[in-house]
Amino acid sequence: MKRIDSNETPTALGISFLDIKRPLHDKKEEVWIYSHFLLDGHHKMFAAAEAKKAIGLLAFLSLDESFASKEQIDTLFRAFI
Known part of the structure; x- marks a missing residue:
C-alpha cells in the first residue's frame, strides 16, 4: 500500500490466452475471448483496488x-495499434 500511496505504479505479471468460440445457434458468429490470468502481483492488485489507483500488467x-489461429492473433494485435 505504501508503494501505491507514493504514486509509484507497480507492475503485475500475467499470462494471456485468445480463444475463438462459435455459438451453437449461429455458426457464422465468432466470439473472441481474450483472457488474462494473474501469475504474480496479487497483493499489488489488491492494494491498487483498495486505493482506487491504476497498476501495470505485463502479460x-x-x-x-x-x-486461435496465427491470423486471428495477428488481428488481435493490429486492433491495439
Whole structure:
C-alpha cells in the first residue's frame, strides 16, 4: 500500500490466452475471448483496488495454448495499434 500511496505504479505479471468460440445457434458468429490470468502481483492488485489507483500488467500471450489461429492473433494485435 505504501508503494501505491507514493504514486509509484507497480507492475503485475500475467499470462494471456485468445480463444475463438462459435455459438451453437449461429455458426457464422465468432466470439473472441481474450483472457488474462494473474501469475504474480496479487497483493499489488489488491492494494491498487483498495486505493482506487491504476497498476501495470505485463502479460505474455500464449500462442501454443490459445484456441486461435496465427491470423486471428495477428488481428488481435493490429486492433491495439
